[in-house]
Amino acid sequence: MDQLIRKMKNSLHKGFIDKSNPVSGQFKPKLLSNKAHENVLSTLLQEMKTCQTFTFSVAFITEGGLATLKTMLLDLQLKGIKGRIMTSTFLNFNQPKMFKELLKLDNVEVRLTGVKGFHSKGYIFEHKDYYSLIVGSSNLTDSALKANYEWNIYLTSLEDGEIIHHFKNQFEEAWNEAIPLTVDWINSYNLNYEQQPFVNQATSNVFEVNAEYLTNQLADSLAIQPNKMQNDALKQLKTLRETGAKKGLIISATGTGKTYLSAFDVRHFAPKKMLFVVHREQILKKALQDYRKILGGHEDDFGILSGNSKDTNAKYLFATVQTLSSERHLQQFEKDEFDYILIDEVHRAGADSYLNIINYFEPNFLLGMTATPERTDSFNIFELFDYNIAYEIRLQAALEEEMLCPFHYFGVIDYERNGEIIDDTSTLQQLVSQERVHHILEKVNYYGYSGKRVRGLIFCSSKQESHALSEVLNAQGLKTIALTGDNSQPEREDAIRKLEQYQLDYILTVDIFNEGIDIPFLNQIIMLRQTQSSIIFIQQLGRGLRKHNEKEYVTIIDFIGNYKNNYLIPIALSGDQSMNKDNVRRRTVNTDYIQGVSTINFEEIAKKRIFDAIDNKKLKLYNMEFLTTPYKELKNRLGRIPLLIDFIKNNSIDPEVIFVKKKNYFDFLVSMNEPVANINDYEQAIITMFSQELINGKRIHEVLLVQNLIYNSELAQTDYIKLLSDYGTYSNKETIYSVENLLSLKFFVTTAQKNYGSEPIVILDNGKYKLNSKLQKSLENEEFRKLLQDIIICSFEKNKKYNKQTPLTIYExxxxxxxxxxxxxxxxxxxxxxxxxxxxxxxxxxxxxxxxxxxxxxxxxxxxxxxxxxxxxxxxxxxxxxxxxxxxxxxxxxxxxxxxxxxxxxxxxxxxxxxxxxxxxxxxxxxxxxxxxxxxxxxxxxxxxxxxxxxxxxxxxxxxxx
The missing domain is CATH 2.30.280.20 (PUA domain-like)
Incomplete structure (x- = not known):
């Protein structure tokens, strides 16, 4: 205790008297606000995770705010940790449905205060030997905890401290006079709430303004204007065409408005005749409606070529690929009939039906649009569009630009019985057993949804599971239907209509809704299958990311079983395709990379399942089979053999991952059957040494020296020291000696010296450095020189994350x-x-x-x-x-x-x-x-x-x- 008191005194001295006081800052007062990769929520979760009990006094609470804490609250419940929440009905801000969500928290006692003008925002945590307190401007809303400009002070205190004494007394006084939250109270409040629409509306406008919602409400009276992403893309499309390009590719996350974007570009291009090609008639009709909003004009200017509709003379023709690709329909058009052709969901364009259309027509400009250009077959979409990527925006960027509906993702533990966990060998009987269905419904009810009633989509592992589970859920009183590839298009459209009209609660499917379907009103997505692909994961999550005025966010509930591919979940959510195991672990532990009010939450046991998958020695994360796919994808994108730096620039696999399996990149390219020029054994030894020892960028000193010597025959030691200084990194005689020792290979054991060429790479002679003569000769080999410089460039890029002023960087x-x-x-x-x-x-x-x-x-x-x-x-x-x-x-x-x-x-x-x-x-x-x-x-x-x-x-x- 004496040590704790001393540490707290020192921390308070640092916080209130002298910020330069060199002591532990564990207990120092600090300001909590919401900045990039730093928010109030992270501190709140940290305090909850380590506390023995917690007390919240907050005026305003939203369902989204509760959603950010639900996983933590459940984990605390399993540990026997309880808490209290006191709130109010001030200004009728708190919605009745939110109060119902509060009742789901079995380890939280909730009371309602009658204090007039109750407007407090305080969070108290009792730890083993001390208390911590967060008080300031943040209510329990997802915006206040993660996105809004907020000021909160974080304080710590011993139990006898006056500050915590005042806060606790104030709370207890109000708590003792407050009334418990009950179902009867909520029903009574609901009646009163519905009778005061003016107050409710005013409250939402003042405290939680949803600009997108207001925009939708005024859509009929305001002209549709391009958003920021669309404006940027339109400029790049214009620039692309000015270079003489006749093809372009738009890569845009689901829900970011690429149909509107294409319509804006068509308006700017002003073609005499345009063709829009899609793969489903349902999408075709929606695209036509969107185009009419943007382009205006007479109704007869817009036509359909599909089924019984044959409006071939329309200025703006919308056709399904199935109809248009037939010989008799293609031949009725001149090859240059359309100035501008658009292909939607163009990742499908490797099919003969698409290629028949693309190869037949000769437009002035061909635009392809997709959210996922990566292909599982060998067809190269990028080559089809002359490698012209006009614009690209992926999930993370779209969330940052607030183009998508926020989501709260919950990675939850799947059903477990007697130590047996759901995995890829589970039988249908296990998947739809009474116990598992009860477990699923318990989780689904706990994590909830935004909106007045659920409208959900459930992805199952097989057709059999979807049908069997639908029957079981219907027997439980839910209204569900199973849809698979066996169902016709009209059946699918009818089910979506019923879901929208609340005639269904859920549609269960396998993968027919992965893409190409627009269901903006979805407020809950449930994943009951293993993640086989990060691309498919994002496609399925994306079904709920379109904005809709009847939901504030979409709930994603992912049942994580004992699957070997669990590690793909953090990869998909973060967009980090490096395949670096440490990166995957960090993306599971720290989810602050998600922008806006969206959150990612893993139950502790579910998180452990992911760690088990990452640490599995049989994991194919570093196997050649696994590395081949991202290599081919990058090669397709670039239209050439990638350099190592290309992997980094294009957010692909980490080059260091390649060197877990192969000693150098030349060796890797040979295994890929690439036509690379020969390099001799010594040259291979040099690039092996740089690949295994220096590409990581953990110390840039060696690389700086060698890079300089590649271009200069020699470098004085004094000039090298200045070079380090100019780069902004540290140097001293011990470090200089260490660099010389490593580049002489003396640092390494005998076996490593042999693998790295046996002789010094850099020689110090008369106070000057130079490369050994064999290496100088090898640099005349263009292929070797390119391989070596590529590694050096990667090392510089990787060094950016390390502290240049010290040898070691904390948390690396x-x-x-x-x-x-x-x-x-x-x-x-x-x-x-x-x-x-x-x-x-x-x-x-x-x-x-x-x-x-x-x-x-x-x-x-x-x-x-x-x-x-x-x-x-x-x-x-x-x-x-x-x-x-x-x-x-x-x-x-x-x-x-x-x-x-x-x-x-x-x-x-x-x-x-x-x-x-x-x-x-x-x-x-x-x-x-x-x-x-x-x-x-x-x-x-x-x-x-x-x-x-x-x-x-x-x-x-x-x-x-x-």
């Missing part, structure tokens, strides 16, 4: 070999670096936090986080605090030895550890202890290490939780 990952190099050790000692080692006044501590059965260890070391800024470290076996390798660590502060802490969750993560920063060893805490390994007792030393910077909450909980 490093292997033991990386650390030996970056701490300027003369050789790679990774093989003997277990636990900690003092060398050159530095001491890296490596911790594998969770030992698993696969580690073949019965022993459980006592490594443990005592808090976010205190780590209890346990030495290796047969050690005491007085041992010659332990005593220097215990006394490191007095000896001016810098101790660095590196931690990984478990060995399934591979060789890399999270760098958690410098630590101060508390010598007073050092003590001898014992542990048991295979029945034998061993001595160990333990001690507490105080982190210079508390571990950020997402990394901390990821590491700590089993």
């Amino acid at each position: 990952k490093y292997s033991r070999k990386d650390v030996c190099r970056l701490l300027n050790w003369s050789s790679n000692e990774e093989g003997t670096l277990n636990g900690g080692r003092v060398k050159m006044n530095t001491c890296p501590i490596f911790v594998n936090y969770h030992k698993t059965d696969e580690d073949n260890l019965e022993v459980k070391y006592m490594d443990e986080f005592l808090s976010t800024d205190i780590f209890k470290w346990c030495s290796t076996k047969n050690r005491k605090v007085t041992a010659k390798d332990i005593a220097p660590i215990v006394n490191s502060s007095a000896a001016d030895i810098t101790v660095h802490l590196f931690v990984k969750k478990h060995n399934g993560e591979g060789k890399d550890f999270y760098y958690l920063g410098e630590v101060t060893v508390d010598s007073n805490s050092a003590e001898n202890d014992t542990l048991i390994d295979q029945g034998k007792i061993y001595n160990v030393a333990t001690m507490n290490m105080i982190l210079e910077q508390p571990v950020q909450y997402d990394i901390y909980h990821y590491l700590v939780e089993e």
